[in-house]
Amino acid sequence: MKITPLYEEHKKLKAKIDNFAGWSMPIQYSSIISEHNWTRNACSLFDTCHMGEFIVYGDSKESNLDKVLTANLEDMDVGSSRYCFMLNEAGGIIDDLVVYRLAQEKWMLVVNAGTIEKDERHLKENIYTNLENISADIAKLDLQGPSSRDVLRKFVGEGIDKLRYYHFDHFFILGKKVLISRTGYTGELGYELYIDSEGAQWLWNLILNDKRVRPAGLGARDTLRLEMGYPLYGQDINEETSPIEAGLERFVEFKKAFIGREALLKQREGGIKKRLVCLIANSRRAPRKNYKIYAEEDEIGFVTSGTFSPSLSCGIGMGYIRPDYCKIGSKITIKEGKVEIDATITNRPFYKKGSLRN
Amino acid sequence: MGKMNVPDGLLYTKEHEWIRIDNHLGTIGITDYAQDALGDVTFVELPKVGDSIRQFEAFSSVESVKAVSDVYAPMSGKIIKVNDGLMESPELINQSPYDKGWMVVIEIFDENEKKNLMTASEYRKYLEGIIE
Numbered sequence: 493m494k495i496t497p498l499y500e501e502h503k504k505l506k507a508k509i510d511n512f513a514g515w516s517m518p519i520q521y522s523s524i525i526s527e528h529n530w531t532r533n534a535c536s537l538f539d540t541c542h543m544g545e546f547i548v549y550g551d552s553k554e555s556n557l558d559k560v561l562t563a564n565l566e567d568m569d570v571g572s573s574r575y576c577f578m579l580n581e582a583g584g585i586i587d588d589l590v591v592y593r594l595a596q597e598k599w600m601l602v603v604n605a606g607t608i609e610k611d612e613r614h615l616k617e618n619i620y621t622n623l624e625n626i627s628a629d630i631a632k633l634d635l636q637g638p639s640s641r642d643v644l645r646k647f648v649g650e651g652i653d654k655l656r657y658y659h660f661d662h663f664f665i666l667g668k669k670v671l672i673s674r675t676g677y678t679g680e681l682g683y684e685l686y687i688d689s690e691g692a693q694w695l696w697n698l699i700l701n702d703k704r705v706r707p708a709g710l711g712a713r714d715t716l717r718l719e720m721g722y723p724l725y726g727q728d729i730n731e732e733t734s735p736i737e738a739g740l741e742r743f744v745e746f747k748k749a750f751i752g753r754e755a756l757l758k759q760r761e762g763g764i765k766k767r768l769v770c771l772i773a774n775s776r777r778a779p780r781k782n783y784k785i786y787a788e789e790d791e792i793g794f795v796t797s798g799t800f801s802p803s804l805s806c807g808i809g810m811g812y813i814r815p816d817y818c819k820i821g822s823k824i825t826i827k828e829g830k831v832e833i834d835a836t837i838t839n840r841p842f843y844k845k846g847s848l849r850n
Numbered sequence: 851m852g853k854m855n856v857p858d859g860l861l862y863t864k865e866h867e868w869i870r871i872d873n874h875l876g877t878i879g880i881t882d883y884a885q886d887a888l889g890d891v892t893f894v895e896l897p898k899v900g901d902s903i904r905q906f907e908a909f910s911s912v913e914s915v916k917a918v919s920d921v922y923a924p925m926s927g928k929i930i931k932v933n934d935g936l937m938e939s940p941e942l943i944n945q946s947p948y949d950k951g952w953m954v955v956i957e958i959f960d961e962n963e964k965k966n967l968m969t970a971s972e973y974r975k976y977l978e979g980i981i982e
Contacts, residue, residue: 508889519916523889523890525890777913780918800892800893
């Protein structure tokens with residue numbers, strides 16, 4: 493099992509540690525619900541060092557990155573980032589990622605932990621210029637919650653106030669260089685901090701010394717992202733699903749050439765067989781992965797992610813169903829063994845009061 | 851992992867349920883170890899008053915943020931009371947597993963079934979074997 497540079501810190505904090513995509517990661521420190529609520533109301537620090545980072549050098553066209561990613565790279569400013577996909581020819585999602593324009597001809601791709609190796613294979617085949625996998629050299633900490641800006645201001649000064657959503661800049665904290673990006677996976681105002689791996693422990697402890705900040709594990713990360721209806725790679729999206737099926741078309745720039753474009757256009761015209769929808773339960777009972785979805789007696793799909801929503805105090809989930817059943821407001825039943833959960837198809841996000849754009 | 855609370859006087863199962871026997875009645879719940887392993891309990895499915903339950907068979911399920919777990923009957927009996935408070939406040943199982951977090955009371959069919967259960971000191975030893 494792989495460990496992050498913060499593994500010893502998690503043990504000191506008596507975290508419950510479990511396997512996530514081949515990594516020993518903290519699931520919770522105190523309790524998932526208290527960490528969830530602290531993130532919604534104050535500010536939490538997450539170890540996300542397991543995630544991968546690649547650097548691509550060169551012009552977006554010359555490197556072929558423009559064809560590898562679904563985002564419009566041409567009109568990105570240096571200092572901005574974009575969520576997008578890397579697709580196969582069939583339009584299936586190889587990975588979802590955030591691309592950072594570090595310089596005119598330098599890009600950083602931040603990818604999922606479980607997909608680093610296959611992403612690297614795909615990138616090596618398709619990128620014509622210099623490519624580096626810097627995943628092991630870079631540590632990533634996520635500081636998320638409505639107080640996160642106030643906390644960071646103490647360390648980096650008022651420059652943090654200028655950082656807009658999906659933008660980043662380089663800052664110095666006690667002389668150490670940190671890339672701070674205003675992005676996250678919680679629906680709250682928040683930042684992702686990138687530092688050399690050797691600096692990870694130092695930065696983690698420095699930030700946690702601020703009493704407004706508490707550590708949060710992957711358990712809360714999952715309930716927070718689910719309340720926002722954000723997909724998790726490997727669960728809600730994978731190589732068998734396309735951005736159209738997942739309802740994530742807005743992260744695809746059709747006005748350019750990219751791998752998978754023909755397949756997506758066909759799906760757009762000819763229709764799709766399944767569509768990802770958000771489900772809200774009428775009770776505290778949680779839909780869970782692989783539970784079946786029924787409309788009256790017809791089996792129409794299956795759940796890909798689900799949990800109890802601490803903010804809404806009911807079960808929530810996402811799943812693929814037949815597109816002819818995906819009308820918002822439709823009543824469905826989720827079944828597994830003796831369990832039957834009445835639920836309604838709803839819009840994302842489930843949680844609408846996040847401080848994301850504050 | 852912190853030290854788990856295992857009160858004397860109760861009997862325990864390998865699946866981490868407890869029963870407190872008092873005058874042919876048994877109060878049943880899950881142990882401190884079980885609630886800690888589950889994490890935040892978010893939903894409890896309880897049987898109905900009048901239902902019969904059989905020793906070591908599932909009679910209820912408890913959901914946490916992470917998972918769903920069956921709860922097994924420590925002894926056979928007829929349900930005479932259920933803790934309705936858990937419907938609204940399932941977190942009582944986390945906060946007070948041996949007291950406010952009780953799940954059901956049964957009328958015990960056969961007290962001889964006690965011999966299949968662990969005493970507090972036996973259960974403590976059993977836990978030591980599980981917790982590394």
